[in-house]
Amino acid sequence: MNRQGLLELVLKWISDGHIEQYMADHQHDPNCNELWLYYTSVINWVKTIFPTYRKEMKGLPWGEIYNEFGNKALDTAALEAKVAALMQDPEVQKKSGIYQYVLTGNEKYLNLRTFDDAVKREVYERQGGICPHCVAEHREKTHWEIDEMEADHITPWVEGGKTVAENCQLLCVEHNRRKSSN
Numbered sequence: 001m002n003r004q005g006l007l008e009l010v011l012k013w014i015s016d017g018h019i020e021q022y023m024a025d026h027q028h029d030p031n032c033n034e035l036w037l038y039y040t041s042v043i044n045w046v047k048t049i050f051p052t053y054r055k056e057m058k059g060l061p062w063g064e065i066y067n068e069f070g071n072k073a074l075d076t077a078a079l080e081a082k083v084a085a086l087m088q089d090p091e092v093q094k095k096s097g098i099y100q101y102v103l104t105g106n107e108k109y110l111n112l113r114t115f116d117d118a119v120k121r122e123v124y125e126r127q128g129g130i131c132p133h134c135v136a137e138h139r140e141k142t143h144w145e146i147d148e149m150e151a152d153h154i155t156p157w158v159e160g161g162k163t164v165a166e167n168c169q170l171l172c173v174e175h176n177r178r179k180s181s182n
């Protein structure tokens with residue numbers, strides 16, 4: 001990244017995306033010291049919290065991460081143990097998302113594996129097109145077409161569940177939405 005690109009990135013971070021407001025507020029500053037001190041703080045924080053460098057750390061929105069977590073007490077050793085374990089987990093498809101995941105706990109950063117159409121078909125036949133939750137609730141309609149059903153991890157990933165047919169069940173759309181919003 002060239003100096004101009006870096007400057008824009010640091011401006012975005014320090015202003016939380018409100019670059020024009022920041023520029024207006026700081027138009028009479030004699031120099032850019034505040035910007036570079038902030039940038040140094042971000043870099044030092046990252047090196048302190050994640051001392052093991054991995055190439056996946058490149059290009060992450062570290063300023064935004066620092067703005068949110070820079071003043072929190074974090075267990076560096078525990079974070080590294082989690083990062084190392086997740087790097088080896090084949091269910092995690094987006095390794096660079098691990099850093100934000102270990103801080104936020106939000107699985108969206110990991111791009112976890114999903115069931116493919118072949119597994120979905122296999123499980124559909126196994127279940128005979130029946131949604132087990134519809135059965136459990138004694139619904140009148142329990143049978144659905146395959147495109148009316150969604151694949152669900154019986155044991156969720158966070159509890160060690162894998163993306164394999166044995167851990168897959170098909171639920172009707174309504175029950176799958178209800179389960180994933182729990």
Ligand SMILES: [Zn+2]
Nearest residue numbers: 131134172175
């Ligand atoms: Zn159902």
